[in-house]
Amino acid sequence: MNSFFSGAQKLGKSFMLPIAVLPAAGLLLGIGGVFSNPITIGTYAFLDNTVLQAIFTLMKLCGSAVFDNLPLLFAVGIAVGMTNTDRGTAGLASVLSFLVMNKAINAMLVITNTLATDNLAVHGQAVILGITTLQTGVLGGILSGLLTAWLHGRYNKIALPELLAFFSGSRFVPIVASFAALFLGVLLFYVWPPIQSGISHLGGLVEKTGYIGTMFYGMILKCLIPFGLHHIFYLPFWMTSIGGEQMVNGTLVQGTQKIFFAQLALSLIHI
Numbered sequence: 001m002n003s004f005f006s007g008a009q010k011l012g013k014s015f016m017l018p019i020a021v022l023p024a025a026g027l028l029l030g031i032g033g034v035f036s037n038p039i040t041i042g043t044y045a046f047l048d049n050t051v052l053q054a055i056f057t058l059m060k061l062c063g064s065a066v067f068d069n070l071p072l073l074f075a076v077g078i079a080v081g082m083t084n085t086d087r088g089t090a091g092l093a094s095v096l097s098f099l100v101m102n103k104a105i106n107a108m109l110v111i112t113n114t115l116a117t118d119n120l121a122v123h124g125q126a127v128i129l130g131i132t133t134l135q136t137g138v139l140g141g142i143l144s145g146l147l148t149a150w151l152h153g154r155y156n157k158i159a160l161p162e163l164l165a166f167f168s169g170s171r172f173v174p175i176v177a178s179f180a181a182l183f184l185g186v187l188l189f190y191v192w193p194p195i196q197s198g199i200s201h202l203g204g205l206v207e208k209t210g211y212i213g214t215m216f217y218g219m220i221l222k223c224l225i226p227f228g229l230h231h232i233f234y235l236p237f238w239m240t241s242i243g244g245e246q247m248v249n250g251t252l253v254q255g256t257q258k259i260f261f262a263q264l265a266l267s268l269i270h271i
Contacts, residue, residue, distance in 0.1 A: 014081025014145075018073040025066035029261050032060030067261050071128065071141030072098055078145030083152050086170045093174040094148040097181040101144050102133040104185025109133070121252035124196055134192050137254050147184055148177045 034040055036056040041047045066073070072095065079094035080087045109115040109125070115132060116123040126135040136143075152173050160168045167175065245254050248262040 018077035029063030074141035075145040079148040082149035089170040093177040097177040098144040100181040101185040105133040108189040
């Protein structure tokens with residue numbers, strides 16, 4: 001039991017690494033989005049300035065870049081946070097793992113002739129870092145990061161035969177992570193659609209409970225704080241379909257926080 005709590009606490013702390021970058025991105029996105037809002041511009045005439053609007057647009061787009069790539073940030077953050085040594089290698093391996101995983105899913109979509117060319121959200125697909133893949137969202141990044149962290153702990157001290165000695169130790173981790181991510185991508189191709197459907201239904205159930213659901217959410221969250229496990233609990237609501245789904249500018253956005261910032265980036269939040 002102690003090892004379980006220790007591992008869960010370590011996982012919760014690793015979530016904080018990518019979450020820590022959100023305030024800076026949120027400020028850029030919030031300031032840029034609010035002050036480029038048509039209602040704000042109409043209220044404060046001095047904002048209707050080409051230079052000011054260029055600055056606010058720049059801030060808005062740069063801030064949205066963080067939220068558009070949260071799965072990759074979580075993959076890196078978890079791999080780095082869950083390892084104790086040679087974290088740079090773990091971070092690099094997590095990037096490779098994430099890319100290979102999504103490319104493997106893309107390959108399976110092509111092989112099975114299920115690759116969508118339009119209305120990606122309807123088919124549960126999305127473009128991630130230029131790769132059309134399943135919309136695994138932040139959970140895909142978390143799985144990739146956890147896989148990399150486990151492989152790093154298992155193989156970062158490995159000693160290969162003299163002929164391959166250059167690839168011994170931590171250099172072997174990105175290699176084995178890439179191959180493992182290929183199998184993870186194939187596995188997700190088959191198991192993710194029903195999982196995603198279940199998560200979506202769970203999100204609908206949470207929404208239907210209204211104030212009662214909000215009360216239990218708050219109670220559970222506060223009870224987990226003394227154990228350091230609250231990050232694990234609230235993250236799915238913030239970043240996944242459990243917190244709701246909404247189409248924003250033709251793109252399916254999952255999670256309450258991501259929906260808010262996606263709307264803010266399009267100046268849909270009125271003040």
